[in-house]
Amino acid sequence: MHIRDFKLDELPPGAKQSAWLDIARRADGGYWRLPLLTVIGAETGPTLLVLAGVHGDEYEGIAAIPQVYSAIKPRELRGRLVMAPICNMPAYEALQRSSPIDGLNLARVFPGDINGTITRQIAGWLSQKLLSQADFLIDLHTGGIAYELPTLIGYVHDSGALGTASQKAAMAFGAPVMWGHPLPLPAGRSISAATAMGIPSLYTEAAGGGRCDPDVVACFRDGVMNVMAHLGMIKMEPILRRLTHHFVGDGNLDTVIQARVDGFFKREVSLLENVKRSQRLGAILDPTGAEAAQVDADQDGVIIMLRGIPRVQAGDGVAHITQPYQSRK
């Protein structure tokens, strides 16, 4: 079925199904397709949309979604669970973050355009066919191959109804780190599209590295189900990780501390380390090991992201600092 003909409202209650929805023609005459797992509860209730594989090199969410799917029974579900485990199939096939076809980053083009290039089409269909039907969104990311972050749940930090719903759900998710982002969110993300539609949302991050860490998969699986219980969709005792850190910051990984020159990034700090403005965080080395540039902290705060791949080109993000929740009024 082409996704343009897909109607969530036509799925029968009390059933679960996996489907492949056609998105756009491939050069070989076949289709780029979206795998979709749905569980429609016997009882009506909220619609939760869960996305993974928006970046093609982030694997824990892709692994967690089928585990949630197999755990949820339609007769025990209130509402609808709609999950797209690999949103960006072209990037996933190419083992990379962004699409090899149009070079676009799916997490920068929401709400997309169904008449655009493939990445814009995927965002457009996800927005129009799935997100528009949702009461809540969870987008499962990790740092991918290039970046390393602690396992965290990101939420909209705002005193309005949407922010309050997002923060309460983030607490319910039960990740070790919470990271709130004040409005307006950076553009183009699934969560910014959700916010524009008035839909509360969460997203995750984790160490990534091109691996699939079973502890992170379990945290994501439990977190999605904890949020389902929080939303009244299922009954279960929450399975929570102990909260160790709570931060607030813009969370825009496009505006971070950058490498000033090409070279080899040598880090001298760790994730979640407290740093002071102008403190040395590391250096960019030339091929002889000589220091070509120093990397300094741009503010006081806590290291929330570090580049994982040592090789950098000038302009690549190498570190990001955010602020403890308590320090913000």
Ligand SMILES: [Zn+2]
């Ligand atoms: Zn991502």
